[in-house]
Amino acid sequence: MATSIHHESSALNAAMAxxxxxxxxxxxxxxxxxxxxxxxxxxxxxLVAQICDVxxxxxxFVERDRIWFKSRVGIPSRTMLRDExxxxxxxxxxxxxxxxxxAEDAHYPNGVIPIGNSSFRFYAGxxxxxSDGQAVGTLCVYDVAPRRLxxxxxxxLRTLARQVMARLxxxxxxxxxxxxxxxxxxxxxxxxxxxxxxxxxxxxxxALVVVLDTAGRIVRFNRICETISGYALGEVVGQTxxxxxxxxxxxxxxxxxxxxxxxxxxxxxxxxxxxTRDGSIRRIQWTATALLDAQGEVAxxxxxxxxxxxxxxxEITLRESEARYRLLIEGSLGAVFTHALDGTILSINxxxxxxxxxxxxxxxxxxxxxxxxxxxxPSFEQYLASLAASGEAQGTFEFCHRDGTSHVVAYRNxxxxxxxxxxxxxxxxVDITEKVRAEERLSALTLQSNSILDSVGDGIFGxxxxxxxxxxxxxxxxxxxxxxxxxxxxxxxxxxxxxxxHTRPDGSPYPESECRxxxxxxxxxxxxxxxxxxxxxxxxxxxxxxxxxxxxxxxxATGIVVAFTDTTERQELDRMKDEFVSTVSHELRxxxxxxxxxxxxIASGALNTRPDKAKQMLGIAIGNTDRLVKLVNDILELERxxxxxAELHYGDVDATDLLHRAAELLSGTAAKNGVRVTxxxxxxxxxxxxxxxxxxxxxxxxxxxKFSLPDSEIYMAAYYSAPGEATLEVRDHxxxxxxxxxxxxxxxxxxxxxxxxxxxxxxxxxLAICRSIVVQHGGRIWxxxxxxxxxxxxxxxxxxxxxxxR
Numbered sequence: 001m002a003t004s005i006h007h008e009s010s011a012l013n014a015a016m017a018x019x020x021x022x023x024x025x026x027x028x029x030x031x032x033x034x035x036x037x038x039x040x041x042x043x044x045x046x047l048v049a050q051i052c053d054v055x056x057x058x059x060x061f062v063e064r065d066r067i068w069f070k071s072r073v074g075i076p077s078r079t080m081l082r083d084e085x086x087x088x089x090x091x092x093x094x095x096x097x098x099x100x101x102x103a104e105d106a107h108y109p110n111g112v113i114p115i116g117n118s119s120f121r122f123y124a125g126x127x128x129x130x131s132d133g134q135a136v137g138t139l140c141v142y143d144v145a146p147r148r149l150x151x152x153x154x155x156x157l158r159t160l161a162r163q164v165m166a167r168l169x170x171x172x173x174x175x176x177x178x179x180x181x182x183x184x185x186x187x188x189x190x191x192x193x194x195x196x197x198x199x200x201x202x203x204x205x206x207a208l209v210v211v212l213d214t215a216g217r218i219v220r221f222n223r224i225c226e227t228i229s230g231y232a233l234g235e236v237v238g239q240t241x242x243x244x245x246x247x248x249x250x251x252x253x254x255x256x257x258x259x260x261x262x263x264x265x266x267x268x269x270x271x272x273x274x275x276t277r278d279g280s281i282r283r284i285q286w287t288a289t290a291l292l293d294a295q296g297e298v299a300x301x302x303x304x305x306x307x308x309x310x311x312x313x314x315e316i317t318l319r320e321s322e323a324r325y326r327l328l329i330e331g332s333l334g335a336v337f338t339h340a341l342d343g344t345i346l347s348i349n350x351x352x353x354x355x356x357x358x359x360x361x362x363x364x365x366x367x368x369x370x371x372x373x374x375x376x377x378p379s380f381e382q383y384l385a386s387l388a389a390s391g392e393a394q395g396t397f398e399f400c401h402r403d404g405t406s407h408v409v410a411y412r413n414x415x416x417x418x419x420x421x422x423x424x425x426x427x428x429x430v431d432i433t434e435k436v437r438a439e440e441r442l443s444a445l446t447l448q449s450n451s452i453l454d455s456v457g458d459g460i461f462g463x464x465x466x467x468x469x470x471x472x473x474x475x476x477x478x479x480x481x482x483x484x485x486x487x488x489x490x491x492x493x494x495x496x497x498x499x500x501x502h503t504r505p506d507g508s509p510y511p512e513s514e515c516r517x518x519x520x521x522x523x524x525x526x527x528x529x530x531x532x533x534x535x536x537x538x539x540x541x542x543x544x545x546x547x548x549x550x551x552x553x554x555x556x557a558t559g560i561v562v563a564f565t566d567t568t569e570r571q572e573l574d575r576m577k578d579e580f581v582s583t584v585s586h587e588l589r590x591x592x593x594x595x596x597x598x599x600x601x602i603a604s605g606a607l608n609t610r611p612d613k614a615k616q617m618l619g620i621a622i623g624n625t626d627r628l629v630k631l632v633n634d635i636l637e638l639e640r641x642x643x644x645x646a647e648l649h650y651g652d653v654d655a656t657d658l659l660h661r662a663a664e665l666l667s668g669t670a671a672k673n674g675v676r677v678t679x680x681x682x683x684x685x686x687x688x689x690x691x692x693x694x695x696x697x698x699x700x701x702x703x704x705x706k707f708s709l710p711d712s713e714i715y716m717a718a719y720y721s722a723p724g725e726a727t728l729e730v731r732d733h734x735x736x737x738x739x740x741x742x743x744x745x746x747x748x749x750x751x752x753x754x755x756x757x758x759x760x761x762x763x764x765x766x767l768a769i770c771r772s773i774v775v776q777h778g779g780r781i782w783x784x785x786x787x788x789x790x791x792x793x794x795x796x797x798x799x800x801x802x803x804x805x806r
Contacts (some may be wrong), residue, residue, distance in 0.1 A: 357402025680717025
């Protein structure tokens, strides 16, 4: 009994004397790793390299002094020294061991993990442990670039490491079973387990996995492929990808990609599109490689992919957003730029740079104050301090253009607090140089216009569309009985009609709706009134002549300007003149008529003894008598029209008819002088007194005939020239009128040449009468001429009734 106990104790002591390293090496020996190559391990190695997307992977075993690679991908050497390999550290742990970057690991002074003539910077390995917990090796991956495994890759590495050990131990069991004559059954069982394992792995990984044969037919199609495509494995197996999944328009590209893989261009990364069962399109990013047979020929192609549809759509959306942003920035009519907290320009759009004469590249990385004049630079430092304190700022910058001119830019800037970079200012500026200059010019013009208004002797005031005074010069205030210091309080803002235009001369109320001043805004044309009254502050009235002109902005009235004159003195002078003319004409007409009768008797034969002399004298007397009679008649006519005693009878008048009637009246004179009369297009109607307008046209045509050259032409026409207005024209091809006489000829007793009255007759009142008639109708008359090239006489008339014609 004692002996037995002694032996058991000795055996226990012997077992305890074996070191952990020895036990590990014994477990490694039991696995018989030096047996024939195992294709299953090669497939697992290929699969782990594919899933982890690395160029090198291996199943390694840690022997006494070296690392031996049982299966390898991308590793040229089958062994390496143990103390140079990270696998020695991997077997000491229970989980995946990683070296993200050998350059940062003190164990590798050269910054790389050398294996033969290859070098790697990344390593990850999962320990291969036997069923009794002994670590005999690793399932490891290598990459030439630093990186880390994600959770899916790490889980896959752990799972496949367990499967490697399962495979090794299964092989060991198979070998034992083979020695026990049951090898065939165990091998078949192991193959079934392996196939199930591969299927389980393919269906549990998060990536799409497709296996193709050398004809491009689908052999394997994992669960996630079925989910994304909508097709089951049975529906696609044995068919090519381009016949079932790839859209028809992408078929050629898919075939070309497969051909490259089949011809040995692997591993190969590409992206294609799948049309799913429901017709939607998914974008898949693939990495493909080949599975080789024992002879090194391509047996199958395996591709792993991820669905990047949402990623690509997000990228497209991002690009479109960036394009819109760039278009918005570059298409802006302002300066859009950013600057650092010290004022250094970080970015600027093309317009902003070109507005100062620079390119964007010339302004980048320079302080904004560099482009400012020296006096403005101190304020820039204050701006930076204010921006940093409050987070936003607005105001104006003064910049120097490259050509030396000054530019004023209005800005509004905001501080952007970025989480991944230093804070910066986002700025938007608009060049307001022209606005500033315009405001300066406007201020100068306003000062000038105020000075002019203050110096003008006539009364001038302005109103808005409601009739309230907006402007009043001192002369107007004085005429209306106000002191200059009362303008702001007593006139401006008050209704002008109620203030000084409220009552008619007969004492009856004057409704504002009938006010001629307010009608100018409604009719959008100037109105001239020569007989009206205004009321002073003290309640007295005075006669005025005024012109009311609407202030137009793009055809719309915004106010009214009125210029008026107190005509009290002028009316008194006109009254005295009227009395004088009336008296003179009355006293002269009777004797002149008697003279005409007496001279007519003499001309009939009373001076027969001296016939030539008598005839000459009588001709002169008769001519002068006719001229005096016409003169008196013209004076009377002019004064009658001017005094308003000649009542106008308005009606709808065909302008062309009047032109033709005037031509018929003077057809004999025109024929005698060898002058032709032509007419413009018909269709113009006037609102006028037909007799008075016929008188005006006849007078103008008579003058045109007088001054036309023989065998020349006179053109008469009427046409619409403005809303509610028509223009009548009489144009000749005579000698013309000097420019300084064009306005002068419409005065009384005025002619171009004083000798014209003797040579061609006339009193010098014809054009004055024409002007009075036209003005009485509310129109205007003027002449245009180029000396030696004839003259044009034009006058305007209304085409419809107007309040000033009542």
